[in-house]
Amino acid sequence: MSHHTTQGHAHGHDDFEIEPVEGLPAEPPKGENILWQGRPNWWRLAVESLKVKWVAGYFVLLALWRFVSQLDLLPLGQAIGSAVPFLILGFITCGMLTLVAVAQARATVYTVTDARVAMRIGAALNVTINIPYTQVGNAMLDLRPNGTGTIALETIGETRLSYLTCWPHVRPWYLREAQPALRCIPEAEKVATLLSEAAEARVAMPKVTRQAKAPHAPRHATTVAAE
Numbered sequence: 001m002s003h004h005t006t007q008g009h010a011h012g013h014d015d016f017e018i019e020p021v022e023g024l025p026a027e028p029p030k031g032e033n034i035l036w037q038g039r040p041n042w043w044r045l046a047v048e049s050l051k052v053k054w055v056a057g058y059f060v061l062l063a064l065w066r067f068v069s070q071l072d073l074l075p076l077g078q079a080i081g082s083a084v085p086f087l088i089l090g091f092i093t094c095g096m097l098t099l100v101a102v103a104q105a106r107a108t109v110y111t112v113t114d115a116r117v118a119m120r121i122g123a124a125l126n127v128t129i130n131i132p133y134t135q136v137g138n139a140m141l142d143l144r145p146n147g148t149g150t151i152a153l154e155t156i157g158e159t160r161l162s163y164l165t166c167w168p169h170v171r172p173w174y175l176r177e178a179q180p181a182l183r184c185i186p187e188a189e190k191v192a193t194l195l196s197e198a199a200e201a202r203v204a205m206p207k208v209t210r211q212a213k214a215p216h217a218p219r220h221a222t223t224v225a226a227e
Helices: 042-048 052-071 076-107 188-204
Strands: 010-012 034-038 109-113 116-121 127-132 136-143 149-155 181-185 206-210 222-226
Touching: 034 188, 042 052, 042 076, 042 181, 052 076, 076 116, 109 188, 136 188, 149 188, 181 188
Parallel strands: none
Antiparallel strands: 010 127, 034 109, 109 116, 116 127, 136 149, 149 181, 206 222
């Protein structure tokens, strides 16, 4: 299955197709340079996106409720035993969520170039999203104390992305206008600075266009417009 990449859109990726550059479906155009590539931190992804700590806390509360409710009715050992199934179920659930986070992190490659942000995402079905800087209105950094963080991109123009297609690589709770995000990346502040500088340079780059020759005009007129 072949796949194409269009600015600001997601497209299917053939798992059996060899990527010329990891994380990109094709070689970058001449003159485009890769500035950074990385993946989410799987544990931070499990905590922040899949809420594994909240899920664990929920099952602990269920186990405590079961223990307390049975303490007056059963001997201590049996009361503890009645709460154990909740802990086992919670352990299994958290383990499954963690495996999902690991699979998502391993399948993901974020690429920052001097022209765009590319996101190869999806554990079951890979999709590649290309977001040129000219279609980014704003970038928000959510930095954690350990240095990991999330960089969310607010897109402009006709760029529309599906929340479900991008999840979990989106800014949480922005369902109507999904904001693709580099989730839980290491050295997030450094990457945000790199991305910001590249975007500013790209947007400020003038674009030279040549007007069509007007009737009886002695020569072509050249105009310069910002992208």
